[in-house]
Amino acid sequence: MKLLKLRLNNFKGIRSFELDANGKSVNIYGDNATGKTTLADAFMWLLFDKDSQNRKDFQIKTLGADGRVLHGLDHEVEAVLAISNGKEITLKKIFREKWTKKRGSATAEFTGHTVDYFIDGVPVQKKEFDAKIAEIADEQIFRLLTDPKYFNEVLHWSDRRQLLLEVCGDVSDEEVIASNKDLEALKNILGNRTIEQHRKVIQARKSEINRELEKIPVRIDETERGLPKIDDITNPKELPNDIVKLREELRKKQEELAQVRAGGQVANLTKQLREVEGRLIEEKNRIAGELTEKVDTKRQEIWVIENIISKVKAEIDHCELKARSTKVEIENLEKKMEKLRADWHKINEQQFEFEQSETCPTCGQALPAEQLETAREKALAEFNLQKAEKLEAISHDGKELAARKTDLETQLEEIFQERDQLTTKLPELEQKKATLQDELQVLQESLKQIEPSPTYIDLQKQHEELEEKIRKVHADTSAAVAEIQKEINNIMADIASLEQAAARVEARENGLKRIEELKTEERRLAEEYEKLEKQTFLTEEFIRTKVRLLEDRINSKFKLARFKLFEVQVNGAVVERCDTTFSGVPYSNLNNGARINIGLDIINTLAEHFGFAPVVFIDNAESVTDILPTNGQQIRLIVSEKDKKLRVEVL
Numbered sequence: 001m002k003l004l005k006l007r008l009n010n011f012k013g014i015r016s017f018e019l020d021a022n023g024k025s026v027n028i029y030g031d032n033a034t035g036k037t038t039l040a041d042a043f044m045w046l047l048f049d050k051d052s053q054n055r056k057d058f059q060i061k062t063l064g065a066d067g068r069v070l071h072g073l074d075h076e077v078e079a080v081l082a083i084s085n086g087k088e089i090t091l092k093k094i095f096r097e098k099w100t101k102k103r104g105s106a107t108a109e110f111t112g113h114t115v116d117y118f119i120d121g122v123p124v125q126k127k128e129f130d131a132k133i134a135e136i137a138d139e140q141i142f143r144l145l146t147d148p149k150y151f152n153e154v155l156h157w158s159d160r161r162q163l164l165l166e167v168c169g170d171v172s173d174e175e176v177i178a179s180n181k182d183l184e185a186l187k188n189i190l191g192n193r194t195i196e197q198h199r200k201v202i203q204a205r206k207s208e209i210n211r212e213l214e215k216i217p218v219r220i221d222e223t224e225r226g227l228p229k230i231d232d233i234t235n236p237k238e239l240p241n242d243i244v245k246l247r248e249e250l251r252k253k254q255e256e257l258a259q260v261r262a263g264g265q266v267a268n269l270t271k272q273l274r275e276v277e278g279r280l281i282e283e284k285n286r287i288a289g290e291l292t293e294k295v296d297t298k299r300q301e302i303w304v305i306e307n308i309i310s311k312v313k314a315e316i317d318h319c320e321l322k323a324r325s326t327k328v329e330i331e332n333l334e335k336k337m338e339k340l341r342a343d344w345h346k347i348n349e350q351q352f353e354f355e356q357s358e359t360c361p362t363c364g365q366a367l368p369a370e371q372l373e374t375a376r377e378k379a380l381a382e383f384n385l386q387k388a389e390k391l392e393a394i395s396h397d398g399k400e401l402a403a404r405k406t407d408l409e410t411q412l413e414e415i416f417q418e419r420d421q422l423t424t425k426l427p428e429l430e431q432k433k434a435t436l437q438d439e440l441q442v443l444q445e446s447l448k449q450i451e452p453s454p455t456y457i458d459l460q461k462q463h464e465e466l467e468e469k470i471r472k473v474h475a476d477t478s479a480a481v482a483e484i485q486k487e488i489n490n491i492m493a494d495i496a497s498l499e500q501a502a503a504r505v506e507a508r509e510n511g512l513k514r515i516e517e518l519k520t521e522e523r524r525l526a527e528e529y530e531k532l533e534k535q536t537f538l539t540e541e542f543i544r545t546k547v548r549l550l551e552d553r554i555n556s557k558f559k560l561a562r563f564k565l566f567e568v569q570v571n572g573a574v575v576e577r578c579d580t581t582f583s584g585v586p587y588s589n590l591n592n593g594a595r596i597n598i599g600l601d602i603i604n605t606l607a608e609h610f611g612f613a614p615v616v617f618i619d620n621a622e623s624v625t626d627i628l629p630t631n632g633q634q635i636r637l638i639v640s641e642k643d644k645k646l647r648v649e650v651l
Contacts, residue, residue, distance in 0.1 A: 009076040029640035036637035092118040148599025161578035319419035
């Protein structure tokens with residue numbers, strides 16, 4: 001793309017200026033504040049509504065000597081561009097003030113701004129204008145290729161880095177591994193993961209191992225402090241055998257006790273006692289079952305009467321509703337009848353009125369008297385007929401309403417009779433319900449304290465007699481039972497003591513086993529951590545190798561600029577970055593001339609990549625003794641103290 005012409009009118013202090021570059025590079029000389037940078041601002045504003053510093057909010061208007069805005073001026077920028085295949089396009093924007101005269105006011109007031117857009121002299125909307133600019137070039141790409149400082153001073157380092165990788169191409173993992181034989185082991189280690197993914201896996205696993213390793217000494221210490229002491233146990237290994245022997249001895253003593261207790265008479269009496277107890281339970285359940293059945297029956301009777309009461313109440317409510325509805329209908333009929341009576345009297349009181357012109361409307365002569373009388377009689381007959389028909393219709397409607405009212409009054413009386421009958425029936429039903437509830441209360445109280453039947457009393461007596469017989473038999477064997485029970489208790493105490501000792505031995509063995517397991521786990525984790533450290537070194541070596549390959553590839557694309565895309569930290573970690581250097585000096589430490597040439601070098605490479613070389617604006621070009629050539633046209637803005645007005649030199 002070439003800039004053929006650029007014209008400014010009242011733009012940022014430049015009242016009128018036209019640059020006729022004709023697609024060639026030019027030097028523009030001017031003292032400070034003569035408007036050199038304004039040319040770049042105007043060109044960028046024309047295309048993207050921003051100045052050369054990428055600011056959208058900047059002062060476009062021309063200011064007076066007092067620093068105030070000069071109102072009433074149109075601020076205009078126009079450019080003629082050669083875009084492709086020699087095709088030319090003219091773009092123009094006019095920034096105007098908007099003055100509005102309000103109703104009732106003699107003077108107009110400033111109410112804002114408008115912007116007019118033109119393509120090849122044809123007025124267009126902003127949307128169409130922006131679409132045309134987008135066809136020519138993307139704004140980001142355009143700024144990259146137009147401003148030598150944009151790449152290094154406006155773009156974020158991550159965006160610079162991404163752009164370089166896009167332009168020069170990344171280095172694949174396979175290429176990196178193939179370039180360094182020490183990295184061959186990574187092929188089997190990585191699997192389907194990328195280096196970055198595997199580094200995250202390694203870091204996560206190392207963190208997890210560190211957490212586990214921190215916990216293990218604490219767990220070992222807790223386990224050691226929880227180990228039971230067994231110094232008082234003389235022979236721990238024989239404890240299981242000693243417990244088995246005591247259990248066998250206990251079994252024999254328990255059989256001996258059972259034989260003493262289970263004499264033949266005691267067993268028989270105990271059997272009879274259990275049979276009587278079973279019959280007692282059956283009798284009690286029978287009595288309770290009969291009472292429960294009566295309670296359920298009584299509840300059913302109450303439920304039936306409650307349903308009847310609810311139905312009667314609902315019917316009473318229905319009668320009340322019908323009565324109210326009927327009354328309302330009767331009242332409405334009475335109102336209608338009253339209105340009919342009033343209408344009847346009103347019509348009945350109407351008098352015949354007749355007005356007839358005595359002159360013929362056609363010829364203007366007086367009409368005969370007999371003709372006038374005939375017309376009057378005909379009108380009177382018609383009046384009387386209509387009046388009679390209306391009175392007859394009202395009388396007919398009144399009779400129908402009266403008949404309907406009589407029917408409704410009869411219905412209302414029947415409704416009241418039905419309501420009264422139901423109302424009279426309700427207290428009887430309520431009383432019946434109360435009686436049933438009292439009967440239910442009595443039955444429920446009976447359930448709480450069941451009255452024993454004669455059969456139950458007889459069985460209780462048999463139960464007491466059998467218990468007395470069993471007590472007498474036991475009295476004869478109580479001494480022998482007591483002695484055997486004492487021996488059994490001693491054996492059980494010895495077993496409990498040995499089992500507690502065995503439990504302490506087992507707990508100590510389990511604790512020691514757990515300690516050994518924790519130590520084994522600690523050694524395993526340490527070995528795994530060491531392997532991960534080796535893998536970490538390999539991945540870092542991979543990144544260092546990739547750094548060299550990638551930086552060499554990218555730097556080979558540029559004549560002057562060099563890029564540092566990674567930084568190796570003290571701990572060996574590699575951090576991404578994107579620093580521009582020239583002869584080893586960081587961009588931030590370069591003088592202005594070197595920065596400009598570095599920027600032009602970058603523009604050349606980017607222009608080749610994007611296949612687009614627009615005009616390049618070089619501000620402060622006087623600081624560069626040997627400006628690097630570019631594929632795109634150069635507009636060099638040069639500070640010249642002697643040039644108090646802009647002076648153009650076409651190269």
